[in-house]
Amino acid sequence: MGTFVAVGRSLALTGCRRSEAVGLKWTEVDAANSCLRFEDSKEGASVRPIGLSVLDMTDGLVMDDQGAFVFPGTVEGKPLVGFPKYWKKALKGTTLEDITPHVLRHSFASVANDLGFTEATVAALLGHSRGTVISRYIHTVDTALIMAADTIAGYIHGLLDGMRFTRTSYALDRVARQAALSRLFSEVTAGSEALAA
Numbered sequence: 119m120g121t122f123v124a125v126g127r128s129l130a131l132t133g134c135r136r137s138e139a140v141g142l143k144w145t146e147v148d149a150a151n152s153c154l155r156f157e158d159s160k161e162g163a164s165v166r167p168i169g170l171s172v173l174d175m176t177d178g179l180v181m182d183d184q185g186a187f188v189f190p191g192t193v194e195g196k197p198l199v200g201f202p203k204y205w206k207k208a209l210k211g212t213t214l215e216d217i218t219p220h221v222l223r224h225s226f227a228s229v230a231n232d233l234g235f236t237e238a239t240v241a242a243l244l245g246h247s248r249g250t251v252i253s254r255y256i257h258t259v260d261t262a263l264i265m266a267a268d269t270i271a272g273y274i275h276g277l278l279d280g281m282r283f284t285r286t287s288y289a290l291d292r293v294a295r296q297a298a299l300s301r302l303f304s305e306v307t308a309g310s311e312a313l314a315a
Contacts, residue, residue, distance in 0.1 A: 121189050121190065121191075121198050122198065122201065122204040122205075122208070124175065124179065124189055125139050125140060125189050125198060125201055126205070126219070126222070127175060127278065128142075128172065128175065128188075128189075129219055129222040129223065130222045130225070130226065130274055130278060131168075131169065131171050131172045131175070131226075131271040131274055131275060132154070132166065132168055132172055132226070132271070133222070133223050133226030133227060133230075133243060133244050133270075134154070134166070134223070134245075135159070135160065135220070135223060136201060136202075136219045136220065138154075138156060138159055138245075139189070140189060140197050140198055140201050141187065141197050142154065142156075142187065142188040142189065142197075143157075143186065143187055143188065144181050144186055144187075144188055145157075147176055147188060149173055149176070149177075151259050152167060152168055152169075152170075152173065152259065152264045152267070153165050153166055153167050153168055153259045153264075154166045154168055156245075159245055160245075161245055161246070164245045165259060166243065166244075166245055167242070167243060167259045167260070167263040167264045167266070167267040168267050168271065169264075169267040169268040169269070169270065169271025169272055169275075170268050170271070170272065171268075171271040171272050171274075171275040172267075172271055176188060201219070202219070205218075205219055223244065225274075226243075226244070226270065226274065227240050227244060229270055229273060229274055230243065230266070230270045233269060233270060233273060235266050235269075235270070239262070239263065239266050242260075242263055243263065243266060243267055243270070
């Protein structure tokens with residue numbers, strides 16, 4: 119996957135601003151806690167939950183230097199420069215020619231809304247919230263936000279790959295919730311039996 123395509127895909131899957139994605143450093147990717155920890159964004163330091171689709175994508179990228187940029191440019195130690203130029207060139211002559219990269223941020227929010235997530239959840243995922251989740255000192259990100267990020271990014275990833283969904287809203291149906299709880303409790307039981315042995 120080319121750097122330009124990877125940046126575009128990350129914008130679609132995270133709802134990040136173009137400058138945040140282009141300037142993203144490996145030190146800001148917290149895969150263990152499924153989030154991006156921006157040292158400096160439009161709102162200052164910011165923690166953004168991200169979905170598995172984003173983690174899968176970054177897993178496939180080369181990390182030469184921990185402090186380096188996730189999307190390196192052609193000049194060593196610099197991020198990809200000229201993303202808007204690549205964007206215009208890629209979309210020239212298509213029906214998307216007038217679309218800007220910022221539209222992907224709006225699209226992320228629209229998909230999240232269509233899936234039934236609240237304004238507060240969407241705001242936190244986009245970095246608008248200044249609540250307890252969006253703080254440079256937080257180490258554990260709210261599980262509900264990670265689940266929301268998984269759902270939204272997974273849905274968008276599917277759309278990008280040409281999937282057609284029969285359901286356009288996210289539902290926590292009883293069977294799925296019971297299955298998740300059963301898995302959780304079976305892991306606890308298995309762990310307890312191992313300790314007792």
